[in-house]
Amino acid sequence: xxxxxxxxxxxxxxxxxxxxxxxxxxxxxxxxxxxxxxxxxxxxxxxxxxxxxxxxxxxxxxxxxxxxxxxxxxxxxxxxxxxxxxxxxxxxxxxxxxxxxxxxxx
Numbered sequence: 274x275x276x277x278x279x280x281x282x283x284x285x286x287x288x289x290x291x292x293x294x295x296x297x298x299x300x301x302x303x304x305x306x307x308x309x310x311x312x313x314x315x316x317x318x319x320x321x322x323x324x325x326x327x328x329x330x331x332x333x334x335x336x337x338x339x340x341x342x343x344x345x346x347x348x349x350x351x352x353x354x355x356x357x358x359x360x361x362x363x364x365x366x367x368x369x370x371x372x373x374x375x376x377x378x379x
Contacts, residue, residue, distance in 0.1 A: 279377035281310055285360075291367040295325065298372060299360040305378035307360045308350035315341035317369035325361045326354035336370070346375070353379070 285299045299307050307326075314322050316336040323333045331352040336342050344351045354360050364370050 281375045283376040288371040301359040302378040307354040311375040312344040321365040326358045
């Protein structure tokens, strides 16, 4: 499928061995909103990863032990942060987790 939306210039990856709270994945974009178009989560043990914009929960993604889960590119953002807010995430357990997003500043 050809890419017809905004340029996915925000390509972020983060990996943590322990549980995290409000870990910044994509820094705030001045005067813009962060629109997430692709997402991948992998974990060593079963983990629920919650993505936030400020104090607002935007999406939760589950990854089973030793596995991963994906939100594929569809041309429509899966979720969008508030204007001028960073995309952060929180994990529910300590045990190793990796998160990758492809996003655009819109």
